Amino acid sequence: MAFLSNLINGLSLGSIYAIIALGYTMVYGIAKMLNFAHGDVIMVGAYISFVSIYSLGTPPILALLIAMCVCTVLGVVIERLAYRPLRSAASLAVLITAIGVSYLLQNIALLIWTSNTKVYPSIVNFGPLHIGSLTITGETIVSIITCVVIMIALTLFTTKAKTGKAMRAVSENRQAAELMGISVNKTISVTFAIGSALAAIAGVLYCSMYPVLVPTTGSIPGIKAFTAAVLGGIGSIPGTLVGGLLLGIIEIFGRAYISQDLSDAIVFAVLIVILLVKPNGLLGKKVTEKV
Amino acid sequence: MKKAVTLVLVLVMVASLFAACGKSGSSDSDALKIGFIGPLTGGAAVYGNAAKNGAELAVKEINAKGGVQIELNTQDDEHDAEKSVNAYNNLMDWGMHVLVGSVTTTPCVAVAAECYKDRLFALTPSASSPDVTKGNDNVYQLCFNDPNQGKASAKYICEHFPDAKVAVIYNNADAYSSGIYQTFEAEAAELGINIVSVSTCTDNTSDFSVQVADAQNAGADIVFLPIYYTPASLILNQANAIGYAPTFFGVDGMDGILTLKGFDTALAEGVMLLTPFAADAPDAATQSFVSAYRETYGEIPNQFAADGYDCVYAVYDAFLKTGLGTDASSADICEAMIEQFSSMSFSGLTGANMTWVNGMVDKAPAAVVIKDGVYVNAG
Numbered sequence: 001m002a003f004l005s006n007l008i009n010g011l012s013l014g015s016i017y018a019i020i021a022l023g024y025t026m027v028y029g030i031a032k033m034l035n036f037a038h039g040d041v042i043m044v045g046a047y048i049s050f051v052s053i054y055s056l057g058t059p060p061i062l063a064l065l066i067a068m069c070v071c072t073v074l075g076v077v078i079e080r081l082a083y084r085p086l087r088s089a090a091s092l093a094v095l096i097t098a099i100g101v102s103y104l105l106q107n108i109a110l111l112i113w114t115s116n117t118k119v120y121p122s123i124v125n126f127g128p129l130h131i132g133s134l135t136i137t138g139e140t141i142v143s144i145i146t147c148v149v150i151m152i153a154l155t156l157f158t159t160k161a162k163t164g165k166a167m168r169a170v171s172e173n174r175q176a177a178e179l180m181g182i183s184v185n186k187t188i189s190v191t192f193a194i195g196s197a198l199a200a201i202a203g204v205l206y207c208s209m210y211p212v213l214v215p216t217t218g219s220i221p222g223i224k225a226f227t228a229a230v231l232g233g234i235g236s237i238p239g240t241l242v243g244g245l246l247l248g249i250i251e252i253f254g255r256a257y258i259s260q261d262l263s264d265a266i267v268f269a270v271l272i273v274i275l276l277v278k279p280n281g282l283l284g285k286k287v288t289e290k291v
Numbered sequence: 292m293k294k295a296v297t298l299v300l301v302l303v304m305v306a307s308l309f310a311a312c313g314k315s316g317s318s319d320s321d322a323l324k325i326g327f328i329g330p331l332t333g334g335a336a337v338y339g340n341a342a343k344n345g346a347e348l349a350v351k352e353i354n355a356k357g358g359v360q361i362e363l364n365t366q367d368d369e370h371d372a373e374k375s376v377n378a379y380n381n382l383m384d385w386g387m388h389v390l391v392g393s394v395t396t397t398p399c400v401a402v403a404a405e406c407y408k409d410r411l412f413a414l415t416p417s418a419s420s421p422d423v424t425k426g427n428d429n430v431y432q433l434c435f436n437d438p439n440q441g442k443a444s445a446k447y448i449c450e451h452f453p454d455a456k457v458a459v460i461y462n463n464a465d466a467y468s469s470g471i472y473q474t475f476e477a478e479a480a481e482l483g484i485n486i487v488s489v490s491t492c493t494d495n496t497s498d499f500s501v502q503v504a505d506a507q508n509a510g511a512d513i514v515f516l517p518i519y520y521t522p523a524s525l526i527l528n529q530a531n532a533i534g535y536a537p538t539f540f541g542v543d544g545m546d547g548i549l550t551l552k553g554f555d556t557a558l559a560e561g562v563m564l565l566t567p568f569a570a571d572a573p574d575a576a577t578q579s580f581v582s583a584y585r586e587t588y589g590e591i592p593n594q595f596a597a598d599g600y601d602c603v604y605a606v607y608d609a610f611l612k613t614g615l616g617t618d619a620s621s622a623d624i625c626e627a628m629i630e631q632f633s634s635m636s637f638s639g640l641t642g643a644n645m646t647w648v649n650g651m652v653d654k655a656p657a658a659v660v661i662k663d664g665v666y667v668n669a670g
Contacts, residue, residue, distance in 0.1 A: 002504060005500075006500075006501065006504070013498055050553070054553060115333045115336070115369070116332065116333075116336050116337075117334055117521050117551060117552070119552060119553035119554040120553065128534065135532075135533040135534060137532045137533070209498075210525055211525070211528055212521055212524065214334060220495050220497075251498075252498070252501060255501045256501045256504075256505075260490055260491045261493075264493075264495075
């Protein structure tokens with residue numbers, strides 16, 4: 001029974017990692033850059049929904065929608081102001097810019113909301129489910145379902161919708177896509193918009209499960225989710241799901257059965273081993289660079 | 292050209308001489324200059340602000356009585372060792388005579404080393420690691436140090452819950468938390484307390500499902516949490532989510548959980564904590580402090596406020612006994628204060644007849660229990 005409850009805890013933590021990792025994976029797949037500010041967009045989303053619930057008294061669903069809107073705009077603005085001017089610059093310059101944006105967001109949050117810890121009110125208002133001696137919290141159920149729904153929706157979007165197909169085209173070959181009449185800038189903006197909206201959802205879910213909110217709340221889940229994206233194969237949507245869930249389960253199982261002190265170390269050790277065996281991640285495609 | 296450059300450089304040097312003069316001149320003042328360092332923002336801000344408010348209240352009272360006046364300069368360190376040393380340097384530039392601080396352990400250990408080097412007397416309201424006083428003959432603690440807290444908690448649990456099964460969750464990345472745990476464990480072994488589960492976390496842990504489940508599966512009735520209130524709030528939340536309701540027992544780091552913004556205080560119902568100060572204690576000194584504090588800051592003071600308040604009084608009393616004037620150097624004041632503190636007995640809000648040995652305080656421990664969102668004396 002303890003095994004089952006650990007498995008469920010791992011799945012719920014992993015599903016949040018997977019939702020966050022989607023943001024990394026989509027941006028990497030399409031814009032070929034690592035958006036290290038993604039974790040901080042999660043934090044902004046959590047703060048926006050916190051303010052909306054706590055100060056404006058909106059119902060949780062509305063707060064989530066507001067947070068998604070704000071984060072979408074934020075993501076697009078960040079891309080427009082910080083990343084687009086560097087589109088043709090060296091990838092290292094973009095990477096450093098992303099780290100800069102990350103610190104900028106953290107410090108703006110520090111100014112607006114101060115660094116005093118806020119306790120996040122859970123948006124899930126149905127109680128835990130009891131199956132025998134197993135207890136499953138409402139947050140767990142919601143985050144697993146949300147994760148699956150998002151994965152299905154996103155897969156359908158990228159295979160069926162016109163914008164989704166444009167994304168894949170830009171991902172495969174930017175120049176060729178542009179020649180076929182696809183606006184690369186618009187497509188990348190849409191990618192950032194979707195990734196940031198997902199970040200808002202992840203922020204709300206993460207803080208509902210672990211209700212402590214400070215300006216650095218996004219950084220640890222951000223790094224773990226980035227690891228999940230690399231583990232599953234960065235750029236691949238199903239890979240992200242597998243990587244996220246696996247990472248959550250490894251973290252919880254490592255803590256429960258191997259060592260509480262080493263659980264984070266185990267997570268990253270597994271990453272190293274997998275990358276040694278499969279350098280493109282579990283489900284990543286092997287891409288040969290065209291010269 | 293060369294001459295002009297030389298002339299400019301000489302002028303700059305002369306100007307800097309005057310600048311230095313201006314600085315040392317400005318520290319001439321007939322008040323006792325007490326510096327205060329604590330986390331006024333950040334995760335530990337509840338402690339820092341409470342201690343600062345308490346200290347300010349004491350200064351206000353002392354200055355209103357006339358006699359030797361106190362000038363208090365408060366600095367924020369965000370519970371960060373490096374920022375705390377910067378704050379200390381600011382205070383030294385300001386001309387501090389005595390330091391009250393730092394409030395939290397990690398910054399205080401860093402600042403204590405500076406105090407020792409500069410021969411500046413420091414009394415910390417609440418930094419409880421033995422590392423604060425170890426090797427620093429001029430750094431004193433008003434609070435229990437960790438061995439005392441762990442030991443006192445074990446004694447308290449043994450006395451009040453003799454047959455309880457006890458689980459412990461502590462932060463092994465934090466000197467404060469693991470320090471308390473080690474002495475708790477040693478004392479528990481001696482008293483025969485039944486510890487059924489021990490689990491750890493780090494500063495970045497937000498998922499406590501494994502630790503909480505471990506305590507629940509071991510059938511613990513008491514969960515001892517020698518950690519700060521922010522992770523403790525996560526533990527209370529996650530225990531509640533799976534319907535596990537043991538008695539949680541914290542130490543001074545748990546103090547502040549009720550003032551956490553957005554925290555559902557119902558989760559803390561029945562939580563016990565070891566603290567030398569309970570705002571509902573009936574004695575006159577506590578009651579007048581509580582009412583003055585509420586009037587000024589609009590909330591009920593916690594232990595840290597009382598610690599800050601006591602610190603200023605203890606420093607002030609000892610300073611008057613030294614017979615030195617405020618024109619004495621901080622190093623002379625330091626030596627005289629060490630002599631006073633190692634021989635005097637001080638009674639304040641956080642304990643009667645406190646005495647000090649090697650910088651460590653000795654006083655009787657007490658516990659409070661949270662009932663309807665307020666602390667009630669648990670005896």
